[in-house]
Amino acid sequence: MSRPRRGFSLVIVLVITTALLFVAVAFTDALLQAARAARLGWQGERATHDADASLLAAIASWDAIAASSLRPGEADTLPSDASPMVERTIIRARLSARLYVIESSVQIRDGGLRASRRSVGRALRLDWPHVPALGALTVSRHVAIGENAGVLGADAVPAGWNEECAADARGTPVVALTARSATAEVTSTVSGEGAPIRFLSDSARARLADDLDVAITGLSAMASSTTADSVLSTNTLTAGIPACPLWFGDARRGALPSPACTRRWPIVVASHTGTVRLTGTIPAQGVLVVQGDLHVDPGVTFAGVILVGGRLSVAVTAGEMPVSLVGALLVRDSVNAGSSLSGEVIVQASACAGRFALAGAGLPRPIRQHGWSERP
Amino acid sequence: MTTRRGAAVIELLIALPLALLLSGLAVQILLTQLRATRRVEWRVHNLRELEHGALVLAADVRAASASDIEAWTDSSVVLHAPVLVAIVCAAPAPNVVDVIAGDGMHPLRAVQFASPRSGDRFVYGHTDSAMLGAPAATLDTASFQAVLVAATPEPSACALSPLRASAGGAPWRLTLSAPLPVAPDVASGVALTRRTEWRSYRAGDQQYYLGRRDWNGVNWSVTQPVIGPLLSNTQGGFTVAVARADLSPLVTTGRDARFVRFRFRSERPLTVGAPLRDSLLVTFALRGGQ
Secondary structure (H helix, E strand, O other): OOOOOOOOHHHHHHHHHHHHHHHHHHHHHHHHHHHHHHHHHHHHHHHHHHHHHHHHHHHHOOOHHHHHOOOOOOEEEEOOOOOOOEEEEEEEEEOOOOEEEEEEEEEEEEOOEEEEEEEEEEEEEEEOOOOOOOEEEEEOOOEEEOOOOEEEOOOOOOOOOOOOOOOOOOOOOOEEEEEOHHHEEEOOEEEOOOOOEEEOOHHHHHHHHHHHHHHHHHHHHOOOEEEOOOEEEOOOEOOOOOOOEOOOEEOOOOOOOOHHHHOOOOEEEEOOOOEEEEEOOOOEEEEEEEOOEEEEOOOOEEEEEEEEOOOEEEEOOOOOOOEEEEEEEEEOOOOOOOEEEEOOEEEEEOHHHHHHHHHHHOEEEEOOOOOEEEEO | OOOOOOOHHHHHHHHHHHHHHHHHHHHHHHHHHHHHHHHHHHHHHHHHHHHHHHHHHHHHHOOOOHHHEEEEEOOEEEEEEEEEEEEEEEEEEOOEEEEEOEOOOOOOEOEEOOOOOOOOEEEEEOOOOOOOOOOHHHHOOOEEEEEEEEEEEOOOOOOOOOHHHHHOOOOEEEEEOOOOOOOOOOOOEEEEEEEEEEEEEEOOOOOEEEEEEEEOOOOEOOOEEEEEEEOOOOOOOEEEEEEOOOOOOOOOOHHHOOEEEEEEEEEEOOOOOOOEEEEEEEEEEOOOOO
């Protein structure tokens, strides 16, 4: 009968195995930590670049109508690609008529956990077709301004627009009237601090005419609606609820008009080759491009930019409601028929009204100098 | 009575050398593993250290434009690091600007890396004075700078700004050393940057460290170590290369710069074996031209 063998190899093996186990655990832990640190670093970079790319994609797919409906200080969330592993949030905020900030936040998920989040912001400035407004009224040909008509060059803020114009009231006096000295007949109020009237040389007039052609073409290409109608009424309403003016936005502010109407800044192109009549009593806002002549009826109030390819005529007789055009009014008058304003007509310069109207045709451009920021 | 035969001696004579051999092998394996573990731990530590340096450096460099790189050598760089990115809400005096520095979860909140202080550089873009706005391309070609002399939280500022409610934080009133040549537009963005130097220096323990110091308008601050120890300057512990768009390193002025590249190299002597060397290379595209 053999006796039980009392060896100690097992003890040694157990000790060695335990030591190796400790080493393996420490080694694995170090490796896991290193891998996690590397993964976090990599995902942080990935999130940063994803946020930057999402931001650029959002800029590339800019919706000018939605963007122009924001008021300064307001923000909206832009659509972005969804993915189970990557959560993207793009917020756009408006600072002024022309300036926006857009921020893209990206969160990378790692196995269901929130691994890395990065935010990238960019400041944007809208670029729109250059409108060569040299003053409240810019005319490249003959113009006659009759008694009681006023062309006011001091920058104004339309009634009730104070808050949204906080960043866009220039305060800088602008030239009130631009025309050829030999053909301008001014018998009434033409005011503007500094140089109320700026007359152009022949070469400057030709350059202005060219610039006006470019502006009319550029804005026509970005029209939100084009019509061959010969009458555009600001009183014509849409069928939906709320009923907004059909052609333009509502320039009134306060409790009465629906915000859905006051946030519209359409660009309307009237392609009628004859005379287009602008009529109605609901104050309108936006951009109006008339390729032919424009006649403005009494009672019209318009805030924004009006470009006329032909001639302009406004005639208000005694007892009729006055006409108020706030923003910038430019007349090309390609056939040199001569424009006229008579009666209770006020053409008032307003950088704010003009800029907000043109924002509907604006495309965003990132501001180069310090226009980029990152939040870790 | 059973006769006991002495087999134990022979067993012991065989088992003991075998056990010694096995123990020796095990200890050798253990020591090797320990050394390997130590090397891995140091490598992880080194890489974390280098990555930490790169992250801190990135906060200074990532938003920089070409004009923010002021000077550089092989082992140092002086740049204007961002302190605050904010939005102008008013300019109550020719040398005073109120800015919104919000802190809410909103894009209008300012990006603040440090509290503004005297000596910081105030940077703003070309003002848009044309009635209906100048073409954007003409506005991006110039920027203005001024020196900050005081920055104070000013709760009463920006009260009329529609941006105030969205930002949610207290505005800052920035007082500049001289009247601005052109007033910044309300709602336009401004940046405060601080002259900052990154360099490799030799500390009291004779080791080389990567340090950062900044300028308060009069003096440089004491250099604070960020990471280290690194290899010496002659061994390329911290190297700076500034390159043009074609990655050519022949850049003579900051304006030409499009990329800036940093390399960190560290060495840690080990008790056994070759010293452990690690390096990290990071390249940043400067944002001036974008």
